[in-house]
Every structure is written in C-alpha cells, then in structure tokens.
Amino acid sequence: MIRAGRPPLHTLGPARARAAYEVGAGVLEVPKAELARVEELCIPARDGALLSARLYADRPRDAAADPGLPLLLYLHGGGFTVGSVQTHDVLCRELARLSGCMVVSLDYRLAPEHRFPTASNDAWDALVWLSEHAGELGADAARLAVGGDSAGGTLAAVNAILARDAGLPLALQLLIYPGCTAHQDTDSHRRFGHGLVLESEAIDWFFGNYVSSPAEREDWRFAPLLAPEVDGVAPAWVGLAECDPLVDEGVQYADKLRAAGVPVDLEIYRGVTHEFIKMGRAIPEARRAHADAARALREAFGLPELAEQGAA
Numbered sequence: 001m002i003r004a005g006r007p008p009l010h011t012l013g014p015a016r017a018r019a020a021y022e023v024g025a026g027v028l029e030v031p032k033a034e035l036a037r038v039e040e041l042c043i044p045a046r047d048g049a050l051l052s053a054r055l056y057a058d059r060p061r062d063a064a065a066d067p068g069l070p071l072l073l074y075l076h077g078g079g080f081t082v083g084s085v086q087t088h089d090v091l092c093r094e095l096a097r098l099s100g101c102m103v104v105s106l107d108y109r110l111a112p113e114h115r116f117p118t119a120s121n122d123a124w125d126a127l128v129w130l131s132e133h134a135g136e137l138g139a140d141a142a143r144l145a146v147g148g149d150s151a152g153g154t155l156a157a158v159n160a161i162l163a164r165d166a167g168l169p170l171a172l173q174l175l176i177y178p179g180c181t182a183h184q185d186t187d188s189h190r191r192f193g194h195g196l197v198l199e200s201e202a203i204d205w206f207f208g209n210y211v212s213s214p215a216e217r218e219d220w221r222f223a224p225l226l227a228p229e230v231d232g233v234a235p236a237w238v239g240l241a242e243c244d245p246l247v248d249e250g251v252q253y254a255d256k257l258r259a260a261g262v263p264v265d266l267e268i269y270r271g272v273t274h275e276f277i278k279m280g281r282a283i284p285e286a287r288r289a290h291a292d293a294a295r296a297l298r299e300a301f302g303l304p305e306l307a308e309q310g311a312a
Contacts, residue, residue: 001161007020009202010201010205017081021078021083022082028281030281031281032093033093036059037060038055041137043106049109051106051122057069057103058097067140068102068141069140070102070145070303071102071140072103072144072146073145075106076149078146079150079206099303105309115209117219123146124162127163131168142169143171145171145300146174147172147293152176157173158179172236173234174297176277176293178253182226186205188247191242198274198275225253233262234261235264237267237300238250238266239266239277240268241272265296270285
C-alpha cells in the first residue's frame, strides 16, 4: 500500500475518500463467486429515505419447495464515512456461498452528510423491515442474524442489543473487528495505530465525521462497551486481527458479553491487520476467517455442512 503511493483516505475529503476506497476494495479479494441469486433491494428508513441493499443467496428461489433461507443482515465497514455494498460485495458473496444462508448487505447512510445516530437507525430499520418482509424475499423470519466489520461490527452489536429490547430473536451476531469503545485509548491503539493499514489519524477523522459532541461519544450506540447491560443478547462470533488498533476493545466486548452469560466464540487471527478479511487473495487467514464465520452461521441457523467449502 505504501509502494502504491496513494494518499491516506483521511487527507482526501469524504467524496474522494469513498471513491479511492472503492477503487482499492477488490485488489486483494478472492475471486468473485457466482451465485444463484443476486438482487437489488430498497429498504425504507424511518424518515422516508430509501436505502439500497443487495441480496445474495446461493440457491434459486423456489417458494413451493423452500420454507425460506435463514438471513444475515450485513453492515459494511468504513468508519461510518466510506464503504458501500459494492466494496463488500465479494465478502458477502463468500459468506452466502460458504454458509448456505441468505445475506442482505445494506447501504446505510454515511457521515458527515448523515451524522450519528443515522447509521445506527438505518441498520435497525433494515433489520426490522427484513424481519417483517422475510417471506417475500424467500427468507425465514424465524432465523435471522446480524453482522458486520469495523464500523459495521459496531452497528451489528448495537442491533443485537436493540433486537433484545424489542423482543426480536436473533440467532447470531457476527462481529468482525468491531469498534466498541468511546475513546481510542487502549494499549492496542497505541501499539498498532501507525503503519498497519488503519492509522490513528484516520480513526480520528472517521469518528470526527460521525459524532458531533462528547456526549454522542458516550452513547452506547456509538460505543457498545458502554451499554448498561447486555444480558440476553444474541450469541456472538467475534473475529479479530492481532495487529489492529481495535483488537483490545473487541476482546473487552467479548468479555462483557461472556460476563453477562452470552455465548461467545472469539477468534484472534495472528499476524494480520485491520481489513484483513478483505485480503483473501494474499492472506490465508482471511480465507480461514471466511470459513470460520460461515461455520458459525451454519451452526447458529442449524444448517448442514456444505459439500464443498473451497476456502480452507
């Protein structure tokens, strides 16, 4: 990345940063899987906005024979400022292919045009809508999960708490190096905040775009570690990168869930950085994480092992 000589995202401004992130998003990805169903959706938000989303399933829809696939709502990373359905297209295809579930990837609205708590509200509105319209999509409303990476992992953790409060059962929360803390002051932020993909300056820029005040930083919808209690939330699969500024807060959140009696499967992938999940062409740990996350989804949904995994 250094040899490529591209300017850091946080020096570009939001629009140019989004374009640059999209250009580079697929460079190290595994080949794009061809699936039986890839469909564009529009999901209404509470303020009347229509949110773009993309549905992935590796089985054709057959309403007569299929009672409905379990469904994962996926929320992309990007510091609430960059990222899209398109930047995470390959990853969502892999999760659908390897797990056998349906994946719906959401284009929640981005900062700074849409500040906190818009992204969180959009994610929750999408989950509620999917639970109400699952049958129309060929999905099973009784088998839902939520997941995401980085900022999307934050949104997924928040969704799991909101679902608990609303009485909406979830089979799993799939958290890939989620942001969990109000202030970036853990030891891993000091150790890994320079020279390893996600820079401290970029984190400050992302969060400065999203939250407008110290009070918003202390809101648990920005920092799930501050949630008053997490008893009764969905079981969690947490996948972290060892050399990531966010690794300590990911461990802390897994510990918080465990202390509340929530089943947690925590995997720390050694020697890799933030964003590694999207580097499967170069980093074998990414392909292993794809397989591990898919396995967690299959187990949570009660799906059988697939005949071919193709990601070991």
